[in-house]
Amino acid sequence: MKPGVLFAILGGLAVLAFIAELVFGAVRLPVADALAALAHVGAPSNQTDLIVNAIRLPRAILAALVGAILAISGAAMQGLFRNPLADPSLIGVTAGASAGASLAIVFGGALAGFAGLSIVALAAFAGGTAAVVLVYALATRTTGTSVATMLLAGIAISALAGSLTSLLEFYASNQMLRRISLWQMGGLEGANWPRVGLMTIVAAAVLAGLPALSRALNALLLGESEARHLGFAVDRTKTVLIGLVALGVGVSVALAGAIAFVGLVVPHIVRLAIGPDHRALLPAAALAGALLLLAADTVARVAVAPTELPVGLLTALLGAPFFIALLRSTRDYGL
Template structure:
């Protein structure tokens, strides 16, 4: 498929998924009323306007930006590790965030947070950042940063953080254990405008910074030595990529919990559709990630309405079988 055609299709799907997120839920709203509420066609503030502008619009924006960040970060990590089965969790950010959130829930989850964020969200971001710093420190030597060592260090730190989370779950009360489990399933029900503002800052950095390194990622597909011969600062590129991915994914996980498979499945599918050129792969992955998470969150809110499923649980339930089928039908896994 031509990259431009795919991007146009994804833009159309994004608009449709965004409107569906605003229209569907425990209370279903006609599209006409949603549009009127968004653009203030009526002077009075009615129930529809409150539902759309105060509840669903911040959630839709948060969902789209989280999906875009996770997907474009996954595409960048697959390029950096030169492995189409890589995802952002390989650098330890998700496991570290889970450990940080578990610590906050067990030892002070009821305490106040800061700037509209709960203590759990702040601790999750701190845990994810700490894990990435450890992974990067273990992989960095005087001669540079080894991608292979970073991968192994990420596995080790993720296992360590996972064991800490399991230990906390063992000693947690039933209420605490339920809160930890729900956080690990991912959820967007806590969306509000301060959180949208925070994720918008992260999205601006990630969605601008990663595509700016597209040519360097293309060169890295040939190997680090070849990329250096082509004039790219390989070590600096790796550092910038890790910092951007850790920042974006750390904030996303802190605000929405652990959402599985978006950073793995989306860029893999987009790569199969348009090829490995990161100049188009990165923006297309961001659009596809936003579409996928908006669709998943809409489905999560209507399938058991008026209750809702954790969106991370739904992405895992749908993503894992689809990815298995995709792998079974694909013979060449090279980038």
């Protein structure tokens, strides 16, 4: 498929998914009323305006940004590791964030947050950042940063963070244990305008920074030595890429919890559709990730209404069987 055709399809579907996010919920709104309410952002004049602008619009924007960041980060990590089964969690950010969030829930859940963020979100970001810094430090030598060592270090740090989370779960009360479990399932129910503002700033950096590395990622597909011979600063590319992925995924996980399979499935599907050229792959993955999480969050809110399903649970429940079927129907798993 030509990239332009895929962009047009994904863009149209993403707009429809965004509108559906505004329309559907515990209270279903007419499409015209939901769209008209967008003209009253910041000054709600009726209940529909309040529902759309205070609850559903920030949630829709947050879902789109988180989905885009997770998907483009997954595509970048697959290019860096030259493995279509890689995802952002390989550098330990998700496990570290989970450990940080669990620590906050067990020992500091009653503390006040900052700038619209809960102490759990702040601790999750701190935990994810600490894990990535440790992984990067373990993989870096005077001769450069080894991707293979980074992969092994990420597995080790993820296991260590996972054991810490399990230990905290063992000592947590029933209420704390439920909060930890719900956080690990992922969810966008905490969306508000301060969170959207923070996510927008981070998304601007990630969605502009990673595509700027497209040519370097294409060269890395040939191997690090070949990329150096072509004139690319391989070590600097790795550092910038890991930093952007850690920032984007760390903030995403802090604000929305652990949302599974978006960073793995979406880039893989997009690569099968348009090929491995990162100049088209990265922006297409971002658009597809936004579409997927918008659609998944809408389904999560209406499937068992008025109760909401955790969106991370839904993406894993639907993504895993789909990915298995995709692997069974595809013989070539290479990049």
